Amino acid sequence: MRSLRMIAAGVAAVTTFGIALSACGGSSSVSVVDKAKNDKVLNIGVKPDQPGLGLQSSSGQYSGFDVDVARYVAKKLGATKINFVPTLSANREAFLQQGKVDMVVATYSVTPERQKVVSFAGPYYVAHQDILVRANDNSISKPDDLIGKKVCSGQGSASGDRIQELYGSKVNLIRLPGYGDCVNQLLGGQVQAVTTDNTILAGFAAQQQNQGKLKVAGTFFSNEIYGIGLKKGDSKGVAAVDKALQAMFNDDSWRAALSKELPQVPAETPPTIGKFDIPFR
């Protein structure tokens, strides 16, 4: 009897905790456009740990393609100052909902599940799942070559899920928390391939310490459509960000940013704004 009461108390404690937490996510619905115009400051969520896309240096400076896009868009919206907020894949939705960030430019693939809770502007890039191998390894050049190989991908990544869907247990897959871990395993010889978006892989291959040691296979499995995440329902914001992106495509700063930050990915034509449903091949 006593034990039952204790279990009931535990359950009650956990439930109360959950309800208390969910009650504190109050929301104000100010469009990102108005915030940029009036406050001149925007909080933008970017990845802190992805070379070529969003990387925070030890001195705190941010660089990368996503960061360049964020700077361009923020300037077009009228903001004069940006606070970059490091975000993980797991807290992008939460940060937007809680108003911790005004927009997210963080290798944010547009999916139907995410569109339920986030409004997306863009797309500003279409990445493809690809394979990273050691520079001297010629045995892997297409997805089917992964069969029977030791492969690493990120936890919670669509790329890892796709490998499991396509090949099941035929590919010897491990999923580590970060791609840095995967790349170390590849360099150390414990795995033969790392797979995820070509943008992420190209960023690692281009890092100074990895020069000449790694190569991107250049085979595509999928389209990953990167969008800019805004608070759900901010249609005014989406329209303004779309306009800024279109300007970035038109005045060629999009291509310049891409070739500066991600020299290893093929230069493609910019995607069509508002078209999120791009079938693969």
Added chain:
Amino acid sequence: MINFVSSEGHLILLAFWMTLKVSALSAAGSLILGTVLAAMRVAPLSVLRAVGTLYVNILRNTPLTLVILFCGLGLGSIITIADLQTTNYFWLAVIGLVTYTSAFVCEVLRSGVNTVPLGQADAARSVGLTFTQTLRIVVLPQAFRAVIAPLGSVLIALIKNTTIAAAIGVPEAFYTMRNELQSHGDIVIPIFAGYALFFVVITLPVGLLFGWLAKRWPVAR
């Protein structure tokens, strides 16, 4: 919410099962290694005592994250236990947890050994028992009875510590929870609450069981 449970339920059950497997194997391993270490720390040979003390002081004072990462990424680069990577990392995580937890089991058990009056060991020796026999027949059975409740606390800590195995890709509860947070950003708090509840459901009975066992088998002197 109901959609979430029906679409992810299978994965969640697999994750919980993995947490239980890692916990059970690590608990068994650290009980054995911990007992050996405790025996070393009370052994008459000074070399054994020194090795035992060194081991406990290094492992007890190293963060578990470091131990697990060392096992997965350091030890894993030297030895391969299984060819299938997920199995390989599973065992590396168990090795890490056993290595770490056995230091705590050893110290708990040693405090139990200290509750056994010295006269008993002297008496055992005087009737001709060797050191191992003294430990096995006289000292350890009493020591274990004295520390059942604190061993329960070590086991609870171990069960919660298994979440760190996610750092080397073991698909246990925390790993799966983090994945679900990425794809279901709209129900973050229910997901957290659900996984917290799972750990409470596992650890609360463990605490109660060990409390009951301690009463069931008191030290009779």
